[in-house]
């Protein structure tokens with residue numbers, strides 16, 4: 001056992017990891033990365049099929065991003081964004097504003113996605129109060145959506161297992177409504193008549209429209225597995241928000257900065273939100289940075305009001321080093337055509353997933369777009385049988401993770417609403433890397449199929 005592993009097990013408290021798994025011998029300790037691949041301290045090489053955690057968009061090992069950080073640290077390591085600004089913070093804000101759709105021209109920085117979501121939530125409330133609309137404070141979010149884990153963001157997150165033990169501590173202003181997968185209704189139902197819209201609108205009416213501050217949704221929802229909305233869904237959200245005086249926030253913590261082949265997925269979907277939250281890919285995770293972009297006129301209305309301020313801040317929001325890295329990341333993505341790479345290879349990626357589904361009868365379907373996909377499992381597509389409870393529990397309880405580890409393809413075995421494998425590689429992945437992903441996926445699915453059809457398994 002390596003010394004690092006012993007030290008980790010003795011002193012490092014991991015995120016969302018079972019103690020027994022952490023204390024097992026085989027936790028990988030990652031020590032190096034290059035492009036789409038990472039290496040652990042024992043020299044094992046892995047394909048990073050999740051871009052770290054949906055964030056190393058430009059890939060690992062970029063010395064230009066390191067140089068940008070170093071230059072800024074030498075110049076001015078830190079000055080806050082409270083009544084001051086620094087050149088990289090200004091430049092990052094301007095570059096982001098230039099890339100957002102429509103008139104989302106003001107950018108507020110924090111250091112993570114959870115803070116971004118809380119900051120947008122507070123901006124919406126602050127805006128309504130500045131207009132004398134004091135009764136608006138509730139937020140509508142969607143079932144199975146992940147919006148972060150700090151207590152304010154966790155209240156908005158719609159994933160029961162993350163919320164359960166904290167429920168008494170979560171504010172009571174959030175209502176969850178069906179997402180576009182579980183709330184799609186019968187095939188062929190027009191989007192405006194699907195439960196994902198009708199139940200949302202009914203919730204607003206039941207709660208009292210004058211109490212609703214914000215609707216928040218991801219363009220492509222991660223929880224429940226890369227859920228792509230039907231055409232017209234975001235236009236319906238806009239219509240509802242306009243009708244009832246609610247602000248619309250697109251949570252693009254995963255979707256922005258190229259994951260869907262555009263700087264912002266809202267642009268690709270023709271969405272017209274009032275705010276967009278971002279984090280992760282803004283720096284390709286070379287520094288922690290998050291934030292939200294908002295319509296300039298909402299800021300002006302706030303400033304022109306008696307309140308006169310957006311009453312919120314954090315020490316590291318707009319950190320000059322993080323912002324210098326964001327600038328270098330956006331410049332490199334632009335100069336190297338990273339978004340174009342995603343769009344050029346999207347069909348190829350999807351063709352690979354279709355082939356996998358054809359080869360493996362226990363693939364229920366794949367969903368997603370750009371470089372963001374979920375493969376949902378069942379027992380047999382031909383026979384229309386879903387996973388038994390026992391198989392589902394075992395697959396989610398470690399069996400699938402074991403097959404994933406064996407393949408050295410770092411993807412996520414996901415249990416949020418179904419049994420799935422989530423893929424989200426760095427956006428520089430070319431066709432050779434995509435082929436490598438597909439061949440390792442084939443290995444994982446083959447092992448899963450053998451396991452599902454084992455003679456002595458539960459229910460067999």
Ligand SMILES: Cc1ncc(COP(=O)(O)O)c(C=O)c1O
Nearest residue numbers: 112113114146147148251253254
């Ligand atoms: C859509 C979305 N919002 C918010 C968050 C929270 O971000 P963070 O983990 O940086 O707090 C995440 C994290 O994955 C996310 O996917």
